[in-house]
Amino acid sequence: MKVLVTTLVRNEERIIPYFIHHYSDIADKIVLIDHESSDNTVEVAKKVSEDTGVSLDVFTMRNDGYDEVMLKNVKENAYKSFRSDFDVIIVVDADEFFHHPQGTRDRLEEVLGKHEKFAIKPYGYQMVSKSFPEYSDVKLTDIITEGAPSEAFSKKSCFSSNLNLSIAFGMHISEHYDDLNEKITALEGSGFMLLHYKYINVDHRIESIKKTKRNLSQLGHEMLKVGINKQFLASEEKLIEDFNNHYEQREQLNL
Numbered sequence: 001m002k003v004l005v006t007t008l009v010r011n012e013e014r015i016i017p018y019f020i021h022h023y024s025d026i027a028d029k030i031v032l033i034d035h036e037s038s039d040n041t042v043e044v045a046k047k048v049s050e051d052t053g054v055s056l057d058v059f060t061m062r063n064d065g066y067d068e069v070m071l072k073n074v075k076e077n078a079y080k081s082f083r084s085d086f087d088v089i090i091v092v093d094a095d096e097f098f099h100h101p102q103g104t105r106d107r108l109e110e111v112l113g114k115h116e117k118f119a120i121k122p123y124g125y126q127m128v129s130k131s132f133p134e135y136s137d138v139k140l141t142d143i144i145t146e147g148a149p150s151e152a153f154s155k156k157s158c159f160s161s162n163l164n165l166s167i168a169f170g171m172h173i174s175e176h177y178d179d180l181n182e183k184i185t186a187l188e189g190s191g192f193m194l195l196h197y198k199y200i201n202v203d204h205r206i207e208s209i210k211k212t213k214r215n216l217s218q219l220g221h222e223m224l225k226v227g228i229n230k231q232f233l234a235s236e237e238k239l240i241e242d243f244n245n246h247y248e249q250r251e252q253l254n255l
Helices: 016-024 041-052 068-077 104-114 202-214 218-225 236-248
Strands: 003-009 029-034 055-060 088-091 096-099 123-129 146-149 158-160 164-167 174-177 193-200
Touching (some): 016 041, 041 055, 068 218, 123 236, 202 236
Parallel strands (some): 003 029
Antiparallel strands (some): 088 158, 096 193
């Protein structure tokens, strides 16, 4: 079994070492599309890939501003030029960690052995922490282990390489189709999780929102007017309230 992970990043130097470390035990290759980061995202990713031994390909994509048309295009297509060499595809954001407590790669191998075509619907959690730990060769799943259940973030981000991914704007809902354009019913209740490390330190959360908002394309601003990415319109007070609500709903997870 060969597993490919793809992600699009811009200025994610704090989370990217944890991302590479997490997927080093799962993926045979990580494809990182860098949206012209101005920080050390790429350098950090390369260093951790060397340390962990996972293959990493980095491609630079010109930054013409952020919008969900661009993101949708990258997520739906970045894996396709590689998929003939892989059995399983995982398409995630840099703060999304696909995980199974009993061993993600082993459980994926079991699924692949039973299903020629599959998409997995994990159970989503919004992981929360008051502080953002500095990377020190320890996996984030060993450090931050509390999260709030989130059905909305139960994204079907893992699927067999013979399927085509179609994502709705908002990025929460996706479907998978075979080459005959037949929709595949997702596997549920398989114990897989999608750990979304978005709520790590409220100040970091607020600054991330501000940075992305400053980088919105003209289309991104137009999409805001129809309610897409409405978090960019939230006040700091609202973002703090949102963070605290998730923190209060947290539970200890068995990772």
